[in-house]
Amino acid sequence: MREKLRLGDILLKEKIIDEEKLNKALSIQKITNKRLGKIIVELELATEDRICDALANQLNIPKVSLKDREFTLFEKKLTLIIKKKRVLPLSKNNNTLVLAMIDPLDVITIDDIRRMTGCLVKPVIATESEMDEAIKRYEEREIATEVLQKQGERLSQFVSDITKKELKPFSIDAKIFLEATKAMTSPIGRDIELEDILGDVLVRKGVITQSQLDIAKEQRRERKLGDVLVELRFVQKGKILSELTNILFKI
Secondary structure, rough: OOOOOOOHHHHOOOOOOOOHHHHHHHHHHHHHHHHHHHHHHOOOOHHHHHHHHHHHHHHHOOOOOOOOOOOOOOOOOHHHHHHHOOEEEEEOOOOOEEHHHHHOOOHHHHHHHHHOOEEEEEEEOOOOHHHHHHHHHHHHHHHHHHHHHHHHHHHHHHHHHHHOOOOOOOOOHHHHHHHHHHHHOOOOOHHHHHHHHHHHHHOOOOOOOHHHHHHHHHHHHHOOOOHHHHHOOOOOOHHHHHHHHHHHHOO
């Protein structure tokens, strides 16, 4: 049944557009090969939300918002289809996978993901602009995760190599190395003693001044030292991570 449905027919049935406007959009589609929904939005014949609402109503599927939503990273083969087909798995309950789509009429993609995951795929609909932003966030998280994994591998090897060398048991460098290594999963620090050590490292490496560190310590209270340094605009959060990573690999 769903395979016979077309977006144009749904929009006509919902009285979103008329035959004349639909034919105009279809003629443009033949030339540009763009999605019909995108053409209709570009021609200002309907908004993304109205098209989504019409599809949700006629297909009896939920409409979802992807704003500020966090996503689980998936294996590579599923990530590729996510980017290519612009879909996003939202949740999995037992053997049912909830899949956000901008085109829930795309039964080929639904079947591909069903075969790939072995799950029953339940499509839900989202606007194209929200999907684009969500996939961008997904890709950014994927890149960040890969970078952290590579850093973790390098750090693991570095720790293995450095512990084979002789460090003076109570030297400042030895203590900084050991404490900074423990802090790599949360480079801004997890306790007062560790935060103070990392603060001294940032001063020592010229990332912040001693007076800036003193001011941040006074205003710290229950907050992390790094968060206070960032709030006071003494340093950017990314700079803290970057410098501590560089320190680890250069000691």
